Amino acid sequence: MWTEGYMPVQMLIHLTVMMAVYVGANYFLKKIGKGIPAFPQAILIWLGTYSYFKFAVAPPLPSTLLYTFMGLVTIVIFLFISSTEQGWTDFKRPILGTLMAVNPMYKGVRTFSFVVLPLLIGYGTYDFNVPKFDEPIDLRTVHPAPPASTTVRGQNFTLQTAQNPYRVEDNGEYMEPGHEKKYFKSNVFEPNAPKYLQYVKEGGSIFFQNCHFCHGDNLNGRGMFAFAFVPIPANFVDPGTLAQLQETFVFWRIAKGGPGLPTESAPWASAMPPWEEHLTTDEIWKVSMFEYWHTEFFPRTWE
Ligand code: HEC
Numbered sequence: 001m002w003t004e005g006y007m008p009v010q011m012l013i014h015l016t017v018m019m020a021v022y023v024g025a026n027y028f029l030k031k032i033g034k035g036i037p038a039f040p041q042a043i044l045i046w047l048g049t050y051s052y053f054k055f056a057v058a059p060p061l062p063s064t065l066l067y068t069f070m071g072l073v074t075i076v077i078f079l080f081i082s083s084t085e086q087g088w089t090d091f092k093r094p095i096l097g098t099l100m101a102v103n104p105m106y107k108g109v110r111t112f113s114f115v116v117l118p119l120l121i122g123y124g125t126y127d128f129n130v131p132k133f134d135e136p137i138d139l140r141t142v143h144p145a146p147p148a149s150t151t152v153r154g155q156n157f158t159l160q161t162a163q164n165p166y167r168v169e170d171n172g173e174y175m176e177p178g179h180e181k182k183y184f185k186s187n188v189f190e191p192n193a194p195k196y197l198q199y200v201k202e203g204g205s206i207f208f209q210n211c212h213f214c215h216g217d218n219l220n221g222r223g224m225f226a227f228a229f230v231p232i233p234a235n236f237v238d239p240g241t242l243a244q245l246q247e248t249f250v251f252w253r254i255a256k257g258g259p260g261l262p263t264e265s266a267p268w269a270s271a272m273p274p275w276e277e278h279l280t281t282d283e284i285w286k287v288s289m290f291e292y293w294h295t296e297f298f299p300r301t302w303e
Pocket residue numbers: 142143206207210211212213214215225229231232233234240241242250253254257258270271272273275287288
């Protein structure tokens with residue numbers, strides 16, 4: 001039925017036919033003395049054209065176009081009604097009648113329009129906006145219990161026993177807890193810096209290539225993207241994060257990111273990426289060490 005490119009012509013034909021039927025019917029009704037008064041007529045024409053544009057035209061009109069058409073239709077109806085003094089008086093009669101409540105029926109209409117209708121609209125608006133689901137009651141567990149072991153890039157790490165292979169003295173021995181303190185104010189760019197500091201420097205490059213966008217230049221969780229996320233990125237300067245955690249926990253978190261969190265850390269979706277997809281395990285250990293060095297915290301030990 002709907003031939004392509006033919007739509008505007010069809011629409012004009014439909015509207016013309018509708019108009020003709022309407023005028024014919026009106027003429028007939030007037031003849032038998034039951035003519036429709038001007039005000040309901042205006043409403044009828046308006047609703048008729050609206051229903052046509054809204055429901056009968058296919059493909060559907062874009063709403064901006066629909067509003068433009070209806071604006072034009074409204075203007076035309078007004079022009080038509082006010083073209084004769086008689087028409088205008090007829091049109092105004094029910095409006096003035098309602099405003100002044102000239103008889104019990106108009107009084108009812110007035111009460112409906114100015115009391116019931118606003119209340120209904122108010123309730124509808126309220127009902128539309130009020131949330132229909134319960135807010136989550138559980139708070140997010142920021143530091144959930146880590147798994148006993150985790151597999152990162154094909155290698156298995158037991159979190160209780162794994163050690164950062166780069167947290168070492170110059171002789172290659174694992175650094176005693178707290179010994180890194182002597183390096184906290186050192187210059188990592190020194191050419192002959194101890195091994196520990198050289199690894200920290202490498203970790204720093206990794207951090208500034210990958211992490212600072214979220215965790216910030218000063219590691220305080222205020223990176224340029226930080227406030228786009230809920231929860232916001234961890235603030236490592238705060239003693240509530242790194243200082244509370246074993247380094248293997250940090251390793252696990254960096255490797256697995258937000259997707260690796262257990263369900264008690266829901267319902268909030270963490271934006272922390274699973275870095276095992278982009279960094280080697282060595283790089284993860286180094287960046288972890290850099291974060292501790294920069295914030296001057298020690299990893300928590302298994303007591
Ligand atoms: C897209 C933003 C984003 C980037 C990039 C990002 N993180 Fe995160 N990170 C987060 C968010 C958000 C959190 C807090 C939610 C959570 O614990 O998962 C977080 C949490 C963490 C935590 C957990 C801290 C704690 O107290 O449990 C560590 C460790 C961490 N990030 C390290 C890193 C490292 C290292 C990098 C770079 C290799 C990095 N992040 C890059 C968004 C990011």
